[in-house]
Amino acid sequence: MSALEEQEQQQLPVRPERLPHALWSRPGAWPWWLQIAAAYVAARAFSFLVFSGAAFKQGINPWMQPAPGYWDFVTIWDGRWYQIAAENGYPAQLPLDSLGNVQENAWAFYPVLPLLGKALSGVVGIPVLASMTAIAMVAGLLAALVVFRLFLQFSSHRTAFWGTVFVACFPVSAILQVPYAESLNLLFLAAALLALVQRRYVSAMPFVVLAALSRPMGVPFGALVGLLWAHRLWALFRERRRPDRAETRSLLAHGALTLVACTAALAWPALAWARTGDIAAYTKTETVWRGGGLVPFKPWWDMAVGTLGPVLGPVALLAFLVCSAWALLKAPAVRRIGVELRLWCACYLIYLLAFLQPQTSTFRLLLPLFPLGLAVAFVSRSKAYRWTVVLMFSLLQIVWVVWLWAWAQLPGGGDYPP
Template sequence: MAAAGARTARWPWWLQLGGLYLAARLVSACIFMAAALQQGVNPWFPPKPDYWNFINIWDARWYAEVLGNGYPVALPTDDAGNVQENAWAFYPLFPLLGRSLTALTGIAPAASLTVIAMLSGLAAALVIYRLFRHRASQRTALWGAVFVSTFPVSPVLQVPYAESLNLLLLASALLLVVRRRYLWAMPVVLLMCLSRPTGVPFAATVGLLFLYRVYPHLPTLSRGGRPLTAAAGPAGATPPVTGMAAPAVPGAGEHSRGELWSLAGLTAVSGLGALLWPGIAWAVTGDLQAYTKTETVWRGHDLVPFKPWFDTGVQLFGPVLGLVAPFVFVAAFVALLRSRPVVALGAELRLWCVCYLVYLLVFLHPQTSTFRMLLPLFPLALSAAFVSRSRAYRGTVVVMFMLLQLVWVVWLWAWAQLPGGGDYPP
């Protein structure tokens, strides 16, 4: 066993990680198949479905609807004029790629979406490793990518959902930002904005990064011509933690005026990209609020920033503790962001985590799908790997994540009618 492990360690990084990712997906597939054997009566198929039917439920049916029939020109409404659930809530890039693959190969649409999800998930793991290598040693970066691959909601990376495609594009965009390839990041960000609603927090991230880079050097900018020295890192940064490597890009090097203008341009493109899909929905339907009206159908009420967190807190913890719970959650996350392992992620990845969490606090209606929506916080997987180089610790994290996959699939993916009807969505 030790000899086999030593030989495996000599493999190229992409082969090591690719094998580990596929092994993780095989474990998740076994969990899906075991849960399918326990699946009873449901809205989609007879009890005890096979694996392929079992993974093509929930939002996968909506993506298949978009692939086959596109988007409605007019928003569907009930007799009272209330907008009903419809395809505008689901971004177009994933089903468009599925339609193209079906046209090229002739395979079934569900199979096309599954193939794209699987390949995107594998590619995302490889890009995430390259991103993590800018802040960590090879072994620590590999463990961080493995943590992402085995995360409790990682089974979603192999079902016909857009999460794996969005994760690939998000990781690629962050990698290009860390490498200061701001112009190259622009088309990637536009594609990302058409895969899932991550454009708003990404625009906030690069906008704040621009201010962070340019503010200390405004006097130099006003004189013009001279290169600008970028800040070495976040204020109050702590010394490197275990497993951290020297940054692969010059985090304490020089930012030229051209780089700053490119970063400003990326901020503008990201902002426009965030508005792209709501704008398309408006142009097609003629309703300025077509996208937001559709999104809020699943909530059962209009969007009011922050309020759903307090409503859910009261529902879970009572009228007093429930109002305090969101503040406790935010305080805990701030403490996490100030911890040494998270500080070691660097300014770009920390900013992304902050902006994405703020985005969730402002716009998200917290419910069972929230677990899946935490996947874009994947940089925190590297901070988890920074905690200790112990194989026992890192192996325990992987085992714990796989056990929690069981909980996620059995509790949320498998369908079981609630007393009031319906079921909790994954």
């Protein structure tokens, strides 16, 4: 950390009698959690306005009357699937059409959000969709606080603050206040990464399990901790030295975390198998939405060729891979976010390339790459630059909500999913 950044991190103490005035006149003197909470609430208030405007213009749709209110509008799309999972549970038999093909069903939606939503609904007495919306909003705020603490491991207070603001204003960040599992997953993932960076491997375990049971995060996280563990073992072998007792305990805990992460990655498909008796129940359900079987990496190749042609398509895909690899390995701003966060981004990108069907939902699925928000903050300390990023992200958020969240039937039926 540079001397200038260290100076940024130092905050002048505020005398108790002047605290009320300082809270209004000097936001920089606020406690860190209040700074982050205020920035996050402001970002969600902007998303509220965007959703409200889009809802006012919403026409005929599959869920409700035209021009719905905000609270109804944010519960469409997958929110209704989470509601089905919470109220009806997961089917013991996969639904089939007349040809024996698996139909869309709740097994595609991980259980943490439905379980919490059902529990809160039972305690408070509000509808499940309302309880899941409330959970998502609170989880998003908590996630912002954890993200800031994670970023603070690599940067000054001010840079970590701006990195967190960029995450809160990300073009798809509106998803953090709707009944989707993204905000819960962001909270658990950020907490697991923070514990990993601090080498608190046992503390990371419950967060890894919760992350893997809220969204499909187990595979890339298992790869992350496994590669880091293998590197530590290789370093010991290469140096031909015996670890001391503390390092041995750390290595054992790290290995246990790797095992937990890999087990958590398989837990939901295993539960679907146990419940339905079909070993491929989860995979069959997931692939219903893509209209074809699961062949790793092939969808991206097909998309590139189908969009840009047999020559330019593969060239563009290769250029994307090369640029991504260069950014994670060599870009100065990205290198400053630490090995663990860069490796997480690499593992998650490879996971998306291997298993994701590229479509409009891809934008939303990029949210777990949130550590790159800190890299964006490292690019420049200029206020003009940082406010410009916030402005551009906010404008793109309007595009995302109006284009993808609002429903408008395509000529062939249906609409692009958010």
